Structure formats: structure tokens, C-alpha cells
Amino acid sequence: MEKWELAQVNIARLIEPLESDRIADFVANLGPVNAEADQAPGFIWRLQTEDGDATSISAFEWDVHDTAGVIVNLSKWESIEALKEFMYSGKHVEMMKRRFEWFHKVAEATTALWWVPAGHIPTTDEAEQKVQHLREHGPTPEAFTLRKVFNSTGQQL
Template identity: 65%
Template sequence: MAQEKSGWELAQVNIARLRAPLDSPRLADFVAALEPVNALADAAPGFRWRLQTEDGDATAVTAFEWDAGSSAGVIVNLTVWESVEALGAFAYSGLHREVLGRRREWFEAMAEAYSALWWVPAGEWPSTADAEDRVRHLRSHGSTPWAFGLRDHFPPPDQPAAGPSAGRSDWMCPA
């Protein structure tokens, strides 16, 4: 069911711990997919904004350094979407789904939350500090209206909530 028009938009962050440096042969296919996947996101229905440098992606953005562990580093993807449905439709379809299915080749498995969603006022873009706070909150408190996931998301603050809504079964990770 589509959401009513709201004065809020959906922020999402996901992070990944690299198995090797971005310029390594091991990550070559991932790096090659960045530009086409980002172009698809930019053109996707409901897409609003994504964090990027002048290179057109966010791989050079420094964030989540506290979460790197013994990995080759952490990369961050921070975007804003019109709705949960718009994000889910993009994330779990087409080329993005294909790339997502190969993530274990490039990124370490993470037992704790590596993605978080939250509502921001329409037209406002979140910072990496905001994203770090939301991931930490989700890890400590589980899904709440302040930080949640696609599997158990909450409506915007200006809409009534009876608790979290379950995500669609086709929005589950392919790998």
C-alpha cells in the first residue's frame, strides 16, 4: 500500500567493511558497477539525493571509521528517498539486486546492523554524523521510529503509527 503524501522523506544509510582496498583487483567488479548503479538510482522513481564527492560517488567520504575493525576500511552509502516503497523498489531490483547478491565477494559479513532508515523533513539532507547516530541507535535499541530497517519500518512522523510495518518478502537480501 502506498503511503500518503508527507512532509517527510526517507533517509537511508548502509555501510560495508571492505575485504580489500578499493583499488585492488578483488574489488574491481564492485568499483566498475558504482557508476551504472548510481546512475540508475539517480533516475529511479522516488529518489531525492545521495551523498557524493566530485567523483560522483561516496567512496572517498570518511565516516564510520570506528566500525572498520580489521577490514580494509568502511564505505558508506547515504541517500534520501520519497518513501520506503521507492527505496525498496530500487534496492531489490535490476542491477542493484545483482550487485547486492555479490556483496560477500567484496565486503565482510556483519552480524550487527549495517543499515538504518529514518525520516527527515522533505528537502533536508542528513549528514554522516546523523547516519552514525542512527546505526548506533539501531544496534543498541533495535527498530524504533527513530531508526529502523526495511524489514520493520515505521511511517513518517506526521502519519499515525500502530507499530512497525513488515517489509515485503521480495525486499530481503538475495545473498
């Protein structure tokens, strides 16, 4: 029986460049939030450079529109429950409450979840396809949200 892991991507359109004073508090908290993620039960992997930086990775440039750019968070988790536990606790939830200080409100889907075979490392191209699929088709077993979840066999939970 094949083992599956949960991939998740979320993107955000910046109000100002990462170097601006307005975004400084967000940037200052990236390290602590990422450290919490790295230690969270059920965490497997996250996209980052060799220096541990995820903000310098170019992706989703087609989604920039009239903003200062798009930042990407791409990670893998053992389960939906593990991802939720991290998302809604600690520094991460504090930062989520303040997200509109730094990012534009967006009507389209900016977060997608999907199942990948254990050991598979999702790419930014794959993540872009999942967000586009979700925007075009809504939640399906191929790309879904925390509000409409599917298990690894495609059944809605």
C-alpha cells in the same frame, strides 16, 4: 502538514582496499548502479563528492575493525516503496547478490532508515548516530530497518 522524506544509510566493511583486483568488479559497477539510482522513481538525493564519488567520503571509521575500510551509502527517497523498488531490481540487486565477494559479513546492523523533514540533507554524523541507535535499541521510530518499518508519525507498519 510537514512533508517527510526517507533517509537511508548502509555501510559495508571492505575485504580488501578499493584499489585491489578483488574489488575491481564492484568499483566498475558503482557508476552504473548510481546512475540507475539517480534515475529511479522516488529518488531524491545521495551523498557524493563534486565528482560524483561516494567511496572517498570518510565516515564510520569507528566501525572499521580488522578490515580494509568502510564504505558508506547515504541517500533520500520519497517512500519506503520507492527505495525497495530500486534495491530489489536492476543492477543493484545483481550487486547485492555478490556482496560477500567484496565485503565482510557483519552481525551488527549496517543499514538504518529514518524520516527527515523534506529538504533536510542528512549528514554522515547523523547517519552514524542512527546506526548506533539501531545497534543499541533495535528498530524504533528513530532508526529502523526494512524488516521493521515505521511511518513518519512513529507508527509501526
